[in-house]
Amino acid sequence: MLLVIDIGNTETNWGVFEGEILKARWSSATVINRTVDEYRILLNHLLADRSINPGQIKNAVMCSVVPPLTGIFEEMLLQATGTQPLIVGAGVKTGIRIRMDNPREVGADRIVNAVAAHSLYSGAVIVIDMGTTTTFDVISPEGDYLGGAIAPGLKTGIEALYSRTAVLPRVELSKPERAIGTNTAAAMRSGLVYGHAAMVEGLVSRIKNELKHDVTVVATGGLSPVIEQETTSIDIINTDLTLTGLKLIYKLNRD
Numbered sequence: 001m002l003l004v005i006d007i008g009n010t011e012t013n014w015g016v017f018e019g020e021i022l023k024a025r026w027s028s029a030t031v032i033n034r035t036v037d038e039y040r041i042l043l044n045h046l047l048a049d050r051s052i053n054p055g056q057i058k059n060a061v062m063c064s065v066v067p068p069l070t071g072i073f074e075e076m077l078l079q080a081t082g083t084q085p086l087i088v089g090a091g092v093k094t095g096i097r098i099r100m101d102n103p104r105e106v107g108a109d110r111i112v113n114a115v116a117a118h119s120l121y122s123g124a125v126i127v128i129d130m131g132t133t134t135t136f137d138v139i140s141p142e143g144d145y146l147g148g149a150i151a152p153g154l155k156t157g158i159e160a161l162y163s164r165t166a167v168l169p170r171v172e173l174s175k176p177e178r179a180i181g182t183n184t185a186a187a188m189r190s191g192l193v194y195g196h197a198a199m200v201e202g203l204v205s206r207i208k209n210e211l212k213h214d215v216t217v218v219a220t221g222g223l224s225p226v227i228e229q230e231t232t233s234i235d236i237i238n239t240d241l242t243l244t245g246l247k248l249i250y251k252l253n254r255d
Contacts, residue, residue, distance in 0.1 A: 001056045003043075003081070004246040005073060006109055007064035009132040010155060011222065014046060015243040016057070022240055024050040027222065032068050039076045060085040061250040063108035063242075086250050088112055093252050096143045109242055110137050111145065113220065116245030118143045120238070121216045126207055127241065128200060128234065130221035132156055136203055138211070149203055154223050157192050173226055197230035204233040 001023070006013040008030060015025040026046045034042075047054050060077040062085055064070040070087065077085040086092065088108045094115050100106055109129070117125040118139050126148075127137040133156065136149040152160070154173060162170040171188045179194055181187030204217055219227070219234045220241040228234045238244075 001052070001058065002247060002250060003057045003060040003077070004243045004250070005060065005062040005077075006112070006242045006246065007062065007066050007069050007073060008109065009065060011131065013243060014043075015240070015246075016047070016050075016052060017243075017247050022243060024052060025240065025243060030066060030069070032066065034072070036072055036076045036079070039072060040080055043076065043080055054080065057081055059083055059250070059254070061088070061246045062086070063088040063112050063246060065107050065109055086253055088246070088249055092249065094249055095252055096139070096145050098145045100145070100147055106145065107135075110135055110148070112242050112245035112249060113137060114139045114145045114245075115248050116238075116241045117218055119248055120241075120244070121218060121236070124211060124213060124215040126204060126215055126217045128204075128217065128219045128221075128224070129242075130154065130219065130223040130227060134196070134200075134221075136207065138207060138215075149207075151199060151203070154192060154196055154226070157196070158188075161188060161192075173223065175226070175229060193226060193230060197227050200227060201231050201233045 002017040004015045010030055011027050012030045013027050016023045044054055060081050062073055074085055094111055096114055096118055098106055113127045113129055114137055117127045123141045125139045129135045131153055133153045134151045138146040138148050140146055161168050171185045176190040176193055179190050181190045208215055217234050218236045218238055220238050224237055228237050
């Protein structure tokens, strides 16, 4: 079995592939000050939750946008599997060409998403990943990573409203009943959800105008289903896109 891990700023997503099948997936909070031992115990608990014997995990691949945790997870995975994990970064084969001014600036998770999108969907693809940030990544039909856009994510917006104002509460994300909120919480939900959906529609429209050809829009990330309900700009929801991309990169490099 292959263990895949995507370390994000807010959440860490874990998955176990048995062949081509994603046998299990989990999400946990990203905590910088956990030790190697604590993360190994967490991994064992996650595997036990799905009745997976840790001894069945023979290999691992990960990507990280949190540098302080990269070494922690590398050591944890080395102890857990007995083999060096593959870490997506410079020197790792991805099968796509990065057409950015400085390719090293592109986050590993964005490259992983691009690999999965190019493999799974034909033609040009826009990947929208809704996490701490909302990123838009553009992949050509030939598999070139062309660039994209980075915007604040929904959770970032919630925390900004709560922490940077004196009286606004922290609200849960849910579908607003109306655009015109009749209380503070409803007004915040309207601004956050409908405002984010409008931002997605606007950026997708601008990107399509620049590409001047058909494109498939794929959304991923835990909050993507919330926004997908409020816009027609998203064609496909694939919340396992990053985990799938990690599996593909592992196969490309190990094979």
